[in-house]
Amino acid sequence: MAKSMLIISRQAPWSGPGPREALDIALAGGAFDLPLAMLFLDDGALQLLPAQQPAAVQQKNLGANLQALPMFGVDELFVCASSLAERGLSDTALALDAQMLDDAGIKALIDRFDIVVTI
Known part of the structure:
Protein backbone atom coordinates (compact mmCIF):
# COMPACT_ATOMS: atom_id res chain seq x y z
CA MET A 1 0.00 0.00 0.00
CA ALA A 2 1.31 3.46 -0.90
CA LYS A 3 2.13 5.76 1.94
CA SER A 4 0.14 8.96 2.14
CA MET A 5 1.75 12.39 2.18
CA LEU A 6 0.71 15.80 3.47
CA ILE A 7 2.59 18.78 2.08
CA ILE A 8 2.49 21.89 4.27
CA SER A 9 3.34 25.04 2.37
CA ARG A 10 4.21 27.94 4.71
CA GLN A 11 5.86 30.55 2.49
CA ALA A 12 4.39 33.48 0.60
CA PRO A 13 4.08 32.89 -3.14
CA TRP A 14 7.14 34.88 -4.21
CA SER A 15 9.34 34.65 -1.11
CA GLY A 16 11.70 32.07 -2.61
CA PRO A 17 11.68 28.61 -4.17
CA GLY A 18 9.66 26.92 -1.40
CA PRO A 19 6.15 27.38 -2.83
CA ARG A 20 7.19 26.09 -6.25
CA GLU A 21 9.01 23.13 -4.66
CA ALA A 22 5.91 22.25 -2.63
CA LEU A 23 3.81 22.28 -5.80
CA ASP A 24 6.38 20.23 -7.70
CA ILE A 25 6.33 17.58 -4.95
CA ALA A 26 2.52 17.52 -5.01
CA LEU A 27 2.33 17.25 -8.80
CA ALA A 28 4.98 14.52 -8.91
CA GLY A 29 3.34 12.55 -6.11
CA GLY A 30 -0.05 12.90 -7.76
CA ALA A 31 1.35 11.67 -11.07
CA PHE A 32 2.41 8.46 -9.30
CA ASP A 33 -0.97 8.05 -7.58
CA LEU A 34 0.48 8.78 -4.15
CA PRO A 35 -2.37 9.69 -1.80
CA LEU A 36 -1.62 13.27 -0.83
CA ALA A 37 -3.05 16.58 0.27
CA MET A 38 -1.77 20.12 0.74
CA LEU A 39 -2.15 22.45 3.69
CA PHE A 40 -1.48 26.17 3.24
CA LEU A 41 -0.32 27.58 6.56
CA ASP A 42 1.01 30.97 7.70
CA ASP A 43 2.09 33.07 4.68
CA GLY A 44 1.47 30.00 2.52
CA ALA A 45 -2.22 30.91 2.63
CA LEU A 46 -1.37 33.85 0.36
CA GLN A 47 -0.64 31.38 -2.44
CA LEU A 48 -4.38 30.80 -2.76
CA LEU A 49 -5.21 34.42 -3.59
CA PRO A 50 -6.36 35.22 -7.15
CA ALA A 51 -4.90 37.81 -9.53
CA GLN A 52 -1.33 37.64 -8.36
CA GLN A 53 1.27 39.63 -10.29
CA PRO A 54 4.35 37.38 -10.53
CA ALA A 55 5.89 39.32 -13.43
CA ALA A 56 6.41 42.29 -11.10
CA VAL A 57 9.01 40.22 -9.21
CA GLN A 58 10.23 38.35 -12.30
CA GLN A 59 8.67 35.03 -11.28
CA LYS A 60 6.48 32.48 -13.03
CA ASN A 61 2.83 32.30 -12.09
CA LEU A 62 2.03 29.57 -9.54
CA GLY A 63 -1.66 29.82 -10.37
CA ALA A 104 -7.60 20.91 16.18
CA GLY A 105 -8.48 20.19 12.56
CA ILE A 106 -4.87 20.69 11.51
CA LYS A 107 -3.66 18.29 14.19
CA ALA A 108 -6.21 15.67 13.06
CA LEU A 109 -5.17 16.22 9.43
CA ILE A 110 -1.47 15.73 10.21
CA ASP A 111 -2.28 12.56 12.14
CA ARG A 112 -4.02 11.10 9.03
CA PHE A 113 -0.87 11.03 6.91
CA ASP A 114 2.17 8.73 6.97
CA ILE A 115 4.58 11.39 5.71
CA VAL A 116 4.41 15.14 6.42
CA VAL A 117 6.65 17.50 4.46
CA THR A 118 6.86 21.14 5.47
CA ILE A 119 8.24 23.65 3.01
Missing part, protein backbone atom coordinates in the same frame (compact mmCIF):
# COMPACT_ATOMS: atom_id res chain seq x y z
CA ALA A 64 -1.51 27.42 -13.30
CA ASN A 65 0.23 24.80 -11.17
CA LEU A 66 -2.28 25.27 -8.36
CA GLN A 67 -5.17 24.88 -10.82
CA ALA A 68 -3.57 21.65 -12.12
CA LEU A 69 -3.52 19.95 -8.71
CA PRO A 70 -6.92 18.21 -9.13
CA MET A 71 -5.83 16.85 -12.54
CA PHE A 72 -2.93 15.14 -10.75
CA GLY A 73 -5.13 13.63 -8.06
CA VAL A 74 -4.50 16.27 -5.40
CA ASP A 75 -8.11 16.89 -4.45
CA GLU A 76 -7.67 17.69 -0.78
CA LEU A 77 -6.59 21.27 -0.22
CA PHE A 78 -6.68 22.82 3.23
CA VAL A 79 -5.96 26.27 4.61
CA CYS A 80 -5.42 27.37 8.19
CA ALA A 81 -8.33 29.52 9.34
CA SER A 82 -6.19 31.59 11.71
CA SER A 83 -3.60 32.19 8.96
CA LEU A 84 -6.35 33.72 6.84
CA ALA A 85 -7.76 35.73 9.74
CA GLU A 86 -4.35 37.11 10.72
CA ARG A 87 -3.97 38.41 7.16
CA GLY A 88 -7.48 39.88 7.00
CA LEU A 89 -8.70 37.27 4.50
CA SER A 90 -11.63 34.88 4.29
CA ASP A 91 -12.09 31.64 2.42
CA THR A 92 -14.37 33.44 -0.07
CA ALA A 93 -11.35 35.44 -1.30
CA LEU A 94 -9.45 32.31 -2.40
CA ALA A 95 -8.87 31.27 -6.02
CA LEU A 96 -9.12 27.57 -5.12
CA ASP A 97 -11.59 25.67 -3.03
CA ALA A 98 -9.67 24.85 0.15
CA GLN A 99 -11.25 23.60 3.34
CA MET A 100 -10.59 25.87 6.33
CA LEU A 101 -9.22 24.15 9.43
CA ASP A 102 -8.74 25.31 12.99
CA ASP A 103 -5.82 24.11 15.15
